[in-house]
Amino acid sequence: MCKDSEVPLYREETGWRNGLEERLYLEELMQRQPCVFGRATTCWRGHVNEDTQLVIKDSWEYEERPEEGVLLKEATEAGVQNISRYYHHETVCVGAAIDGVRNNARKGLQDASGRNPFQQRQSAISESTTSSVTSGHESLLNAGILHRDISIGNVLLNEAEDDAFLIDLDLAIKINREKASGAPSKTGTKVFMAIGVLYGEHHSFMHDLESFFWVLFLVCVHWNGPERPSETKAEYENWNYKNTVELADIKAGKVIHTYRFNEELDSKVTSYCEALIPCIQQLHEVVFPDGKRWLTEDRRLYSRMKSVLENAIEALEV
Incomplete structure (x- = not known):
């Protein structure tokens, strides 16, 4: 080595x-x-x-x-x-x-290269990153493949920073597979895992869509903009060291009450990312309707999330 x-x-x-x-x-x-x-x-x-x-x-x-x-x-x-x-x-x-x-x-x-969103050079914050990779995830699902590891490290911007794409199919599976993949039952990057996955539920595309929500949330509480150091916040850093059930309970506690979640956004989101708070609030409403997790699969969640993200893009461009 x-x-x-x-x-x-x-x-x-x-x-x-x-x-x-x-x-x-x-x-x-x-x-x-x-x-x-x-x-x-x-x-x-x-x-x-x-x-x-x-x-x-x-x-x-x-x-x-x-x-x-x-x-x-x-x-x-x-x-x-x-x-x-x-x-x-x-x-x-x-x-x-x-x-x-x-x-x-x-x-x-x-045949692709890019950079992590934290490394982007342009000053504009782009929800198109999340919108693009959500579309990519749906396109991958339509091809019969479930990603299962949505995380900040697996989302890259292209060199022009006007589009984004997903990488890393190490933990992906064919949806119609006849046997287990060999990956652990709780699959993904822990801090971005959906609550249900942390509890040990069978991994579905709905869990990956929830992971996109946690990616955007954690970016917004850490990122101070291009070429500036990200903030280190002990509360979220400690998520790395919690066991999966503890972390699931923590996440569930954050999303169950909308008013408390909104208070956390107001106090924890960096000043650079404040413009994204309405977007995160609206995503919270569709990913956790009435503060509850989705217990059944619904492909319409893709279009609902993309609609929120596209509306946020238009609002920031005004």
């Missing part, structure tokens, strides 16, 4: 795609996930030629889970919108055999 400072900023790799040898140029380390237990995901920015810019992802994977590359390929072939596009994936091998040490490591290439 080497430190980020020891990783070469530019190097060449040779691989095979569609039976043809192809040279890949790695330009920049985008992300390395530090961990003792986990997938140790590392992402590079690179290219094959001037017209083909790529993101290269190296990670460990459990063999019993669906391959992310296969799911991403299916999504790309189905024309799914606002999802990172598939280019190539493969299992790491030494010679003709799978590496006995890294037998669960796979390399994936995606």
Whole structure:
């Protein structure tokens, strides 16, 4: 293992795609996930030629889970919108055999790059980010794939910062699968998980839509704008250390009473994000009608959430 400072900023790799040898140029380390237990995901920015810019992802994977590359390929072939596009994936091998040490490591290439919303350079706050990825999630669902890990780290802005897309299908599943995915029953990034998932309910698209609500809420209580440090608030940072049932109880307590939730928005949302408070309040009304969780699936929640977000975009543009 080497430190980020020891990783070469530019190097060449040779691989095979569609039976043809192809040279890949790695330009920049985008992300390395530090961990003792986990997938140790590392992402590079690179290219094959001037017209083909790529993101290269190296990670460990459990063999019993669906391959992310296969799911991403299916999504790309189905024309799914606002999802990172598939280019190539493969299992790491030494010679003709799978590496006995890294037998669960796979390399994936995606024909898309972008930046985390916290890293955006423009000063405008864009609900189009959430609206775009909500549309992407619905498009993915229409292709028979459920994402199951909606989080701030899996939402990227494009380089022009006028659109957004979802990444990372590591925990995604085929909806009509005949056996379990191998992922834990409580799946996702904990602080963004829906209340029902934290309680151990079967994961549905309704839970992912609730996660979009928590993403926007947590962005607004931390983000101070481009090129300014985000605020650290102990109350929400502690969510990382709660067990899932405790966190579910905390979240349920926040949304059950509308007036208390509105008071929290007024006191906790950063001054930079104050303009988004009406949007979050309206999302609260559709995601938690009368302060209650949805217990049945309703595809109309997609259109209701997008309507709120699109109206908020228009209001900010006036």
